[in-house]
Amino acid sequence: MQVFTEPILAALARQTSVPVASLKLERPRDAKQGDLAFPCFVLAKELKKAPPLLAQELAAALAGALPGITAVASGPYINFRIERGLLAREITGQIARDGQRYGGSSEGAGKTIVIDYSSPNIAKPMHIGHIRSTIIGAALVRIFRALEYRVVGINHIGDWGAQFGGLVVALRRWKGEVDLEADPVLGLLDLYQRSKKAVEEDEAFKAEAIAAYQELESGREGEVRELWRWVTEVSLRGFNATYRRLGIQHELVRGESWYEPFLAPALERVKAAGVTEVSRGALIVALGEVDKGLKETPCLLQQTNGTTLYATRDLAALFSRWEEFQFERCLYVVGGEQKLHFRQLKGVLARMGLAWEARVEHVDFGLLLGRGRVKIASRKRGEVLVLDDLIDEVVDEALGTIEAKNPELASKREVADAVGLGALVFNDLKRERIKDVIFDKAEILSFEGDTGPYVQYTHARLASILRKAEASGDAGLSATPDWSALENAGEVLVALGRLPDVVRSAAARAEPSELSQYLLALARDVSTWVSSPDNRVLGSPAGVAAARLALVRAAKLVLGNGLRLLGITAPEEM
RNA sequence: GCGCCCGUAGCUCAGCUGGAUAGAGCAGCGGAUUUCUAAUCCGCUGGUCGCAGGUUCGAGUCCUGCCGGGCGUGCCA
Numbered sequence A: 001m002q003v004f005t006e007p008i009l010a011a012l013a014r015q016t017s018v019p020v021a022s023l024k025l026e027r028p029r030d031a032k033q034g035d036l037a038f039p040c041f042v043l044a045k046e047l048k049k050a051p052p053l054l055a056q057e058l059a060a061a062l063a064g065a066l067p068g069i070t071a072v073a074s075g076p077y078i079n080f081r082i083e084r085g086l087l088a089r090e091i092t093g094q095i096a097r098d099g100q101r102y103g104g105s106s107e108g109a110g111k112t113i114v115i116d117y118s119s120p121n122i123a124k125p126m127h128i129g130h131i132r133s134t135i136i137g138a139a140l141v142r143i144f145r146a147l148e149y150r151v152v153g154i155n156h157i158g159d160w161g162a163q164f165g166g167l168v169v170a171l172r173r174w175k176g177e178v179d180l181e182a183d184p185v186l187g188l189l190d191l192y193q194r195s196k197k198a199v200e201e202d203e204a205f206k207a208e209a210i211a212a213y214q215e216l217e218s219g220r221e222g223e224v225r226e227l228w229r230w231v232t233e234v235s236l237r238g239f240n241a242t243y244r245r246l247g248i249q250h251e252l253v254r255g256e257s258w259y260e261p262f263l264a265p266a267l268e269r270v271k272a273a274g275v276t277e278v279s280r281g282a283l284i285v286a287l288g289e290v291d292k293g294l295k296e297t298p299c300l301l302q303q304t305n306g307t308t309l310y311a312t313r314d315l316a317a318l319f320s321r322w323e324e325f326q327f328e329r330c331l332y333v334v335g336g337e338q339k340l341h342f343r344q345l346k347g348v349l350a351r352m353g354l355a356w357e358a359r360v361e362h363v364d365f366g367l368l369l370g371r372g373r374v375k376i377a378s379r380k381r382g383e384v385l386v387l388d389d390l391i392d393e394v395v396d397e398a399l400g401t402i403e404a405k406n407p408e409l410a411s412k413r414e415v416a417d418a419v420g421l422g423a424l425v426f427n428d429l430k431r432e433r434i435k436d437v438i439f440d441k442a443e444i445l446s447f448e449g450d451t452g453p454y455v456q457y458t459h460a461r462l463a464s465i466l467r468k469a470e471a472s473g474d475a476g477l478s479a480t481p482d483w484s485a486l487e488n489a490g491e492v493l494v495a496l497g498r499l500p501d502v503v504r505s506a507a508a509r510a511e512p513s514e515l516s517q518y519l520l521a522l523a524r525d526v527s528t529w530v531s532s533p534d535n536r537v538l539g540s541p542a543g544v545a546a547a548r549l550a551l552v553r554a555a556k557l558v559l560g561n562g563l564r565l566l567g568i569t570a571p572e573e574m
Numbered sequence B: 001g002c003g004c005c006c007g008u009a010g011c012u013c014a015g016c017u018g019g020a021u022a023g024a025g026c027a028g029c030g031g032a033u034u035u036c037u038a039a040u041c042c043g044c045u046g047g048u049c050g051c052a053g054g055u056u057c058g059a060g061u062c063c064u065g066c067c068g069g070g071c072g073u074g075c076c077a
Helices: A002-016 A041-047 A051-062 A084-101 A128-146 A163-177 A184-201 A203-218 A223-246 A256-272 A310-325 A336-351 A355-359 A387-405 A412-429 A441-446 A452-472 A483-497 A499-508 A513-531 A542-566
Strands: A036-039 A069-074 A077-082 A112-116 A150-155 A276-279 A282-285 A299-302 A329-333 A360-363 A368-370 A437-439
Touching (some): A002 A036, A002 A051, A002 A069, A002 A084, A051 A069, A051 A077, A077 A084, A084 A483, A084 A542, A112 A128, A112 A310, A128 A150, A128 A223, A128 A329, A128 A360, A128 A542, A163 A184, A163 A223, A184 A223, A203 A223, A223 A387, A223 A412, A256 A299, A256 A310, A299 A310, A299 A336, A310 A336, A336 A360, A355 A360, A387 A412, A387 A441, A412 A452, A452 A542, A483 A542, A499 A542
Parallel strands (some): A112 A150, A112 A329, A368 A437
Antiparallel strands (some): A036 A077, A282 A299
C-alpha cells in the first residue's frame, strides 16, 4: 500500500506544513467508507480549528492533487478511496513482481537477531513446555529472515545440571529394564522419572547421584562422562527427527555445557563491575535500585557452597552472545513462568551499566492447557505430553478427513502431514503469545473455523482455479486485464497490500499472531469473493477473466507466503 | 504479604502503540441453480467491553482503587 500512502501523506504534509513523520493514516472502521482514512483531531487542535471543518478544507484542497485517489470529508475524517482499476493494477502488479519475496523487505540488512528458542532438556522427549517455544521461535526466525536480518537461532539444550546425577545412577541400576534400542529417548524418560522419585525416597540413591554429578562437573573422562555423552547424542537425534517434521533447523545447537568455560570469567566480570555482594552466604546482585519491583528478589549468582546457578549460566551465555554477534535484538522465547528470571538478568546488565541491556528481550508466552484450563496429562506417558505423539494424532485425523472429503487425492500422506501440522502450528500462533493456549483436541481436529486448514483450504481452492485455467487454456491467460472486473474486490486488494506492514509489525512486536490473524481475515475475504457466482473466473470474457486471474494469483501468493512465514505448508491441493 | 500478567457475546478469541454505530470463529437456528474443492458461502440469534472513580474533545484501549483468575517470589531450572 506504500505506493498510495506515501503520496497521500506527502500531500497532507504539503497542505498543513506538518512533517510526514507525525501524520498517520488509518483504516476506516467500515471498508465501504474508503480504503484509507485520516483523522483530523490532533491536527485540528494544533491549528485551532474544528475537526470537521478542517476535514472539509483539506479534502477540498486535495481534490485533484492525487491522481486516481479521491478524498472525501466525513465528519472529522478524510476518507480516501483509490480508484479500483489503479488499485488492482498496482497491488497485483507488485505482488507478481515480488513473488515469494512479497511481504518482506530489507529493513534488517546488516543487522543480527539472536533467537533462543525450543531449548529442550536431554533425556526427555520434546514435551509440553517446549512445544510453544519451538513453534513461536521458528515463526519468528522466518519472519525476521524475510526482513533480511541475519538470524541466529540458538537451541540452548538443557544438558547440564544435578538431575543428570540421578539419571546416571538410574542407568547403572535399571538399564536392562527399559527398551533403549527402539526409542532411546522414551526409555530415558522412563529412567529419568524413576530417578526423580528415587532421589526423593532413597538416601543411598541420592548420595550416589550427587557423587555422579560431581564427577560429571569435574570434567574427568570416565563412565559418567561417557554416559552423559551418549544421552546427549541419542536425545539430539530424537529432537532432530521432530525438527525435520516441523521444517526447523537451528543455526547453533549449544547446550548449557557449552558455556561452562565462560562461567568463571562471567562471574569475575560481574564482580569486577562492583555490583555484587555477599548475602546470607550467597553471592548476589541487589536490583532494587534499577527495578523497584525487584527490591526483595536479588539475582543469585553463587550458592553458599560455591556452585553456580541458572542465572549465572544464562548471564555467561548472554555475555558470550553479545561478544560474538553484537546483536540488534536478542530474543528469549521462553514461557512466562520465567519472567522474574529474565527481569533479573536484565537488572544485572543494567546495574553493570551495559547499554545493550535494552536489546535483550524475554519473548514470553502463556501456558498450554487442556480443556477447562487444567494441566494436560497424557494417558500414555503420565505427566509428559510428547510433541511427536501430538503430531501423529493430528496428522492421522487429517488423513481421515482427506479420505472422507477428497479420496481421489494423489499425495494423501504429504497433504495430511501439511494439514495436521498446519492445524497444530496455527492453533499455537493464532492468539497473542501471552494468552494461554487451550488445547482442545476436538476443536483442532475439526479443521473448521479459525484454523490453519481453513487458510490452507482457501489457498488450495485458488490453486485449483489456476490449474484449471492452465489446463483449459482459458482466454484470460493471454488477455489484457479489464480491471473494472475487480470493482467489488477492493477490500481484498487493500488487504493484500498490507502484508508487508503486517510482517514488519509482527517482527517489531515479536508477535506472530498478528500475521495469523491477518491471514484468517484475508482468507475470509478471499473466500467470500471467490465463492460468489458473480466472480466466476473461468469462462468469463477474456479481459474479465484476466483481471480475476490476476487477483487469484496474488491472493494465492499472499496466503502462501504468510503461511510459510508461520512455518506452515501451503498445499496446492487438499 | 509482595511482584508481574490476564479478565471483551454461552465457549475460544480479534480490536491496528486513545478516534467514526464494539468484530470473528465455535455452538444454536434458517438458507445456498449436485460446487472454477460444501474442509466452503449467505442470513439470523447473541455484548452494562470484571466493578468503581479519574484523565481527555473522545477510553475496550491510559491512570488509581477494588473484585476474580493465573504465574512467580533467596540458594531448582
